[in-house]
Amino acid sequence: MSYVDRVIDEVKAKNAHEPEFIQAVTEVLTSLKPVIDANPQYEKAALLERIVEPERAIIFRVPWVDDTGVVHVNRAFRVQFNSCLGPYKGGIRLHPSVNLGIIKFLGFEQTFKNSLTTLPMGGGKGGSDFDPKGKSDNEIMRFCQSFMTELCKHIGADTDVPAGDIGTGAREIGYMFGQYKRIRNVWEGVLTGKGLSYGGSLARTEATGYGLVYFVQEHLTCHNDSFAGKTVVVSGSGNVATYAVQKAQQLGATVVTMSDSSGWVYDPNGINLAVMKQVKEVERARISEYAARVEGVKYFAGRGVWSIPCDIAMPCATQNELFIDDARQLVANGCKIVAEGANMPTTLEATEYLIESGLVFCPGKASNAGGVATSGLEMSQNSGRLSWSFEEVEEKLKGIMKNIYHAADDAAKLYGFEGNLVVGANIAGFKKLADAMLAQGIV
Ligand code: NDP
Numbered sequence: 001m002s003y004v005d006r007v008i009d010e011v012k013a014k015n016a017h018e019p020e021f022i023q024a025v026t027e028v029l030t031s032l033k034p035v036i037d038a039n040p041q042y043e044k045a046a047l048l049e050r051i052v053e054p055e056r057a058i059i060f061r062v063p064w065v066d067d068t069g070v071v072h073v074n075r076a077f078r079v080q081f082n083s084c085l086g087p088y089k090g091g092i093r094l095h096p097s098v099n100l101g102i103i104k105f106l107g108f109e110q111t112f113k114n115s116l117t118t119l120p121m122g123g124g125k126g127g128s129d130f131d132p133k134g135k136s137d138n139e140i141m142r143f144c145q146s147f148m149t150e151l152c153k154h155i156g157a158d159t160d161v162p163a164g165d166i167g168t169g170a171r172e173i174g175y176m177f178g179q180y181k182r183i184r185n186v187w188e189g190v191l192t193g194k195g196l197s198y199g200g201s202l203a204r205t206e207a208t209g210y211g212l213v214y215f216v217q218e219h220l221t222c223h224n225d226s227f228a229g230k231t232v233v234v235s236g237s238g239n240v241a242t243y244a245v246q247k248a249q250q251l252g253a254t255v256v257t258m259s260d261s262s263g264w265v266y267d268p269n270g271i272n273l274a275v276m277k278q279v280k281e282v283e284r285a286r287i288s289e290y291a292a293r294v295e296g297v298k299y300f301a302g303r304g305v306w307s308i309p310c311d312i313a314m315p316c317a318t319q320n321e322l323f324i325d326d327a328r329q330l331v332a333n334g335c336k337i338v339a340e341g342a343n344m345p346t347t348l349e350a351t352e353y354l355i356e357s358g359l360v361f362c363p364g365k366a367s368n369a370g371g372v373a374t375s376g377l378e379m380s381q382n383s384g385r386l387s388w389s390f391e392e393v394e395e396k397l398k399g400i401m402k403n404i405y406h407a408a409d410d411a412a413k414l415y416g417f418e419g420n421l422v423v424g425a426n427i428a429g430f431k432k433l434a435d436a437m438l439a440q441g442i443v
Contacts, residue, residue, distance in 0.1 A: 007048040018101025056080040076128035081107035088124030091165030098127040112429035113365040119376035144175035157188040164193040189382025192375035201378035203393040209243025211370015214401040228252030233310040236317030240341040257305040260287040309333040316341030340364035366425035
C-alpha cells in the first residue's frame with residue numbers, strides 16, 4: 001500500500017464521524033501522489049501524518065442571554081491547524097451546521113490556500129453552531145462578546161488572526177474586536193475584515209468575489225478570451241457571491257442567477273445588484289423578495305441554479321452544493337468553466353466528472369484565496385500603522401490572483417497534469433508547506 005493510501009486510511013479510521021474532513025484530505029492527498037512518491041524523505045519525517053493532524057483544537061461553550069431573558073448555550077471551536085508559515089489565519093463560521101469535522105476540513109484547506117498566496121500565514125478556522133438568522137443586534141452582540149471572552153485567550157496578532165466567513169460579517173467582527181480589546185487591553189490587528197474606521201482594509205469586503213473573477217479572467221486572457229458577453233450562473237447571495245457578481249458584470253458578463261438557503265432566482269436580464277444588496281445585505285431578507293421587486297424574474301424554492309445554461313458557473317454559497325447530477329447538466333448545457341468561490345462546494349465525484357469532461361475547474365483553495373490574501377494585506381497595514389488606497393489594494397489583489405493561477409497551472413504542467421488546476425494548486429500549496437515543515441524539524 002502506498003504511503004498516501006495508508007495515511008488516508010488512518011484518517012478515515014480516526015475521524016470516521018467527520019465526512020467533510022475525510023473528503024478534503026482524500027482529495028488533497030490523492031492529488032499529491034506524484035510528488036510524495038518522488039520524495040521518500042516525506043514519509044521518513046511522517047510529514048503527511050503531521051499535516052492531517054491539527055496542532056491544536058479548542059472547543060468551548062458560549063453562554064448568552066436572549067432579549068426575553070432566556071439563557072442559551074452554543075458550542076464553539078477554534079482549530080489551529082498549522083503555524084509553519086505564519087500565525088494561524090482563517091475565518092469564523094456562525095451557522096447551525098457547524099461541528100468539529102467541518103471546522104477541521106476548513107482549517108486543513110485553509111493551510112494549503114494560505115501557502116498558495118505566498119504571504120506569511122498559517123492555517124486555522126473557527127466557528128460556532130450559533131444561528132445569526134432572526135436574532136436582534138443586541139443578541140448578536142451578546143453572543144459575539146461571550147464567544148470572544150473565551151477565544152481571546154488563544155489568539156493574538158502574532159499567534160492567530162481570525163476573520164469572517166458564513167454568518168460573520170463586518171457587524172460581528174466589530175463586536176468581537178471590541179470585546180478582545182476590552183479584555184486584553186491591547187489594540188492590535190487580531191481580526192481581519194474590520195470596519196474602515198478602526199483598521200480595516202479597503203477592498204477586503206470585495207476581495208474574495210473580485211479575486212475569484214480575476215482568477216478566471218487570467219485563465220481567459222491566457223486563452224485569448226474574456227468575460228465580455230459570457231452568461232454566468234452564481235449560487236449564494238452573501239459576501240463572496242455579491243462581489244463576484246459585481247466584478248463579472250463590470251467585465252461585461254451577464255449573471256443570471258443567485259440563491260440563498262431557501263431558494264434561487266433566475267433573472268434573464270442580468271441580476272440587478274443594487275436591489276439584491278438592499279434585500280440581502282441591508283434588510284437581511286429572503287431572496288424571494290428580490291423576485292417580488294424586479295420584473296421578469298422567476299423565483300424557485302430549493303436548489304437548482306446549475307440547471308440554467310451558462311458559459312461559466314461559480315458556486316459561492318457553501319460546501320457540497322454542486323453534485324454529480326448538477327455537473328452532468330452543466331456539461332450537457334455547454335458550460336466551459338466552473339470556478340469555486342465557496343470552500344469545497346463541488347463534491348469529489350462531480351469534480352472528477354467535470355475535469356474528465358474537459359471543463360476548466362478552478363478549485364476554491366486557489367480561486368477564492370483573494371479574501372485571505374487581502375486579509376494578509378490588512379495585517380501588514382495594521383502592523384505598519386498604514387492605510388492603503390482601494391486601488392492600491394485591488395492592484396495587489398489582482399497580482400496575487402494572477403500569481404496563484406500561474407503557480408497552479410505551472411505545477412500541473414510540471415507533473416504531467418496539464419490543465420488540471422486541482423492537482424496544480426494542491427502541489428504548489430503543499431511544496432512550500434512541506435519545505436518549511438522539514439526545515440523546522442519534527443514539531
Ligand atoms: P455569507 O454568510 O456572506 O453568505 C453565504 C451565502 O450562502 C448566503 O446566501 C447563504 O444563504 C448561502 N448558504 C449558506 N449556507 C447554505 C446552505 N447550507 N445551503 C444553501 N445556501 C447556503 O458567507 P460568505 O459569502 O462569506 O461565504 C460563502 C462561502 O465562501 C463559504 O464556503 C466560505 O467558507 C467561502 N469563503 C468565504 C470567504 C470570505 O472572504 N467571506 C473567503 C474564502 C471562502 P442565507 O442568506 O439563506 O443564509
